[in-house]
Amino acid sequence: MSGADLGKTEAVEAAVGDGARMSRPKAIVVVPRDGVVPPLAAAEAEADLTVVRTSGELRAAQEDAEILFLNDFRSTLLREVGPGRLRWIHTSSIGMDPLLTASIIDSDIVASNTRGVCERPIAEWILGVLLLFTKDLRRTIELQSRHSWQHRETEAIQGRRVLVAGPGPVGRETVLLLRAAGMDVTVVGRSAREDAELGGVRAITDLDDLLPLADDVVLTLPLTEETRGLFDARKLGLMRSGARLVNVGRGAVVVADDLLAAIDGRHLGGAALDVFEQEPLPPEHPFWSRSNVLVSPHASGDLVGWRGRVVDRFVDNLRRWKAGQPLQDVVDLRRLGATAPASTGH
Structure with a gap:
């Protein structure tokens, strides 16, 4: 273990140990400026909460709070204000983009995310859009709206070759579900390795060789400086003619103008996009x-009900913090590295 890693481990243990002495810690909850406040009753039973929406509110709340529950994955408040005296930040999302600043990464702040809520639903959505394309369901709906009976043939799911880039929690669930549906799935990660559940994982440096073989390419990649703009005109051009792209990772992984050109030029058969720059x-x-x-x-x-389940994960970790127990789903931000904001939206 490196000196930096050892220091980070000691910081986690110290922070959790101090947590055991706080019967009612003060915690900040960041919510979207015009968004819904999650059901916080369970959290309010464990801590004194301050809900904030603006940089001014966050700056004021930081004066006596060491915990922050980030319930807005698009928030730039931490980038604008800085972490202050925070010692633990928990995100409502799997992605950690709002925390990937030098001031947080290089600090002793403990970071954790929310797992076990969104992974399976996202995998189901991916399977759903692949069925939408292969079974031409969108066209069927359009024809029905015109009262038009047109017999057509569709494509098979069984044996369809799918490349999933990003074997994290969402990618893992996606690979397992698509394989269960009969698809032939290749997995690509940062480096080549054997995974007990997924089998062989190919290195991201193998993408150029693998893209021409896939009927569908599914992106579940986080946004890092290495993945930003990874799927540009050259990578999209390597995909087989008529292939489809699905992106549920981060919008900035794909160069939108290049994707549009590949679709308008009829090189790609389509795209299903849940994320945008x-x-x-x-x-x-x-x-x-x-x-x-x-x-x-x-x-x-x-x-339905996801906001409550996200709060439940935070509350579970909050109780661990107060009891001096190890937190769940701690993320090593140094492995991800500092990045620019994932989105230019608010």
């Missing part, structure tokens, strides 16, 4: 008008 997607964006592009409002993992 700018969110909300502007109403004038060309993606809205393309019949072979599915635009989804970053909601692939949001089942």
